[in-house]
Amino acid sequence: MVSLAAVVLTAVAYFGVQVHHATRQRLLSGLAHRPAPSSGNGHNFTARGLLRGGRIMLQDNGGASESEIPGGNTSAFEMAYTDFYNRPIPSALVDKWWLYAESHNCSTEPSHYANVDHQLESFRSQQTYTRPGITNEMVESAANAQRTVLWQVKKGELSHVRGDVYFWGSGPWRNELLGPIAALLPDMLIATNLLDEPRALRPANESIERPGRVAFVGGSAAEAIRPSCPNETALYESTVGFFVSPATFDARRGLLPILSRTRVSPCFVDIVSSFYPGEWAPRSEPLTRWEDKVGKLVWRGSNTGCQWTNANDLLWKCERGRLVKLFGQNNKNATLKDVGDEMRAHGLLSDQDKWPSGKWASSRVGDLFDVAMTGYGQCSTPSICSQLESVLGTAKPMPVEGYFDYKYVLHVDGNSYSRRLVSLLRSNSLVFISTAFETWMDGWLQPWVHFVSVSPSLTDLPSKLLWALEHDDEARQIAQTAQGFAASHLRPVDFSCYLAWLLIEYESLFRPRQRPRDPGPSMSQGGILRHLKISRPSRV
Incomplete structure (x- = not known):
């Protein structure tokens, strides 16, 4: 059996200078020298990484491994969470999510959901002692666009507030995604995007005021996207259809919390949700x-x-x-x-x-x-x-x-x-x-x-x-x-576990919370916000 480290070493040797030196070192040290935390159901999450348009950034192994979280022990789960994320755990993760995840054999290792912090980092950075990272007004503004739906979760029930509920994309949101996990969620408003394409362009100044709409069919989207991400636009404006001549481009520039199936980072701040679990059974x-x-x-x-x-x-x-x-x-x-x-x-x-x-x-x-x-x-x-x-x-x-x-x-x-x-x-x-x-x-x-x-x-x-x-x-x-x-x-239930975690963290940004303590040098392994910063090495 060929080891994963050997596979990576072979690929690096084969492509030689095509692999960025810093990326190579992270890749080799991550695979060859770092122990893989067990997921708790027979598969190792080895050397976790982030793919961003063909780029890779490996993450450090902060926090406890799943093997350190005994079945039935939520206190160990809480400890692993606070150690890895350096903040209090949202109560719904302990009271409802953990039992659901355990009973469905989802991973309950907190570090495995680190991508959620990447999805929410623009909104978390807005949060202070007195100002929440997300407000109901922001969600309602996001749902004012065409081909969106505004949903409400209240007392564990999902209801439609307004929007294109009869448009084809609303069915998966109601029946496959939000409906099955509503009982796990705190009360909240959720805006969902019914289009394939992302909708919320990152503002150059991180402003959340008066988002302006940019919408067209055909023609280059590069100039509309460029203020939000000049480097990515230069990279993609002649090779990626969404930048060159999108079939649909209907976006607004602003920190608008809307759930979408995808985004181009850092150009867009859509919150990426799991999607289409039924089709991937x-x-x-x-x-x-x-x-x-x-x-x-x-x-x-x-x-x-x-x-x-x-x-x-x-x-x-x-x-x-x-x-x-x-x-x-x-x-x-x-x-x-x-x-x-x-x-x-x-x-x-x-x-x-x-x-x-x-x-x-x-x-x-x-x-x-x-x-x-x-x-x-x-x-x-x-x-x-x-x-x-x-x-x-x-x-x-x-x-x-x-x-x-x-x-x-x-x-x-x-x-x-x-x-x-x-x-x-x-x-x-x-x-x-x-x-x-x-x-x-x-x-x-x-x-x-x-x-x-x-x-x-x-x-x-x-x-x-x-x-x-x-x-x-x-x-x-x-x-x-x-x-x-x-x-x-990547079973359908794993889609649900991920989305429920995402929405519980999303809801936690609706109100002022205690400012996390200064992590200090001891957080070099577990400081999630630090090691989720996206680097731009050459393509692997």
């Missing part, structure tokens, strides 16, 4: 054995991710169009050298960037990739969709189970992150993730442990696929680790 069919899987990378999907106002320039700027143009069925006879030349011609690859050479340069796309578009939409005119189809071709849709017959599977953004991600993680195939968006799972999933991270530009996709082809044992180990983790910790 485990399946009973046996998984294809690794040695019986097809040794290619597979992807199927439609051309979502952009509002297609043309079929020329956007073909190279929108992720899915670029993916299928370079690696799709209509380009299957091209060599990797040909693909590299095309990317250089369109400014995606410089002469200094590494690209497969030697024997791999003459490899044909069709021998390595099984990538195809299955449908077209979001075009400003029907003729644009027709042009796209003539260039990219069309294939029959593939059920998600069909992916499981391939060793390598790709997750690439549509209008936001794809909802099939957890199914792919459960497939016992090696998952390649290309995304600019956050998910609620980012605090748990780690590159080179559970998946392989790919830049949204896709410039590193061939080299990372070739790494997997040349390191079959290591690739298999990552796939098995992801499958085991997803089966144990």
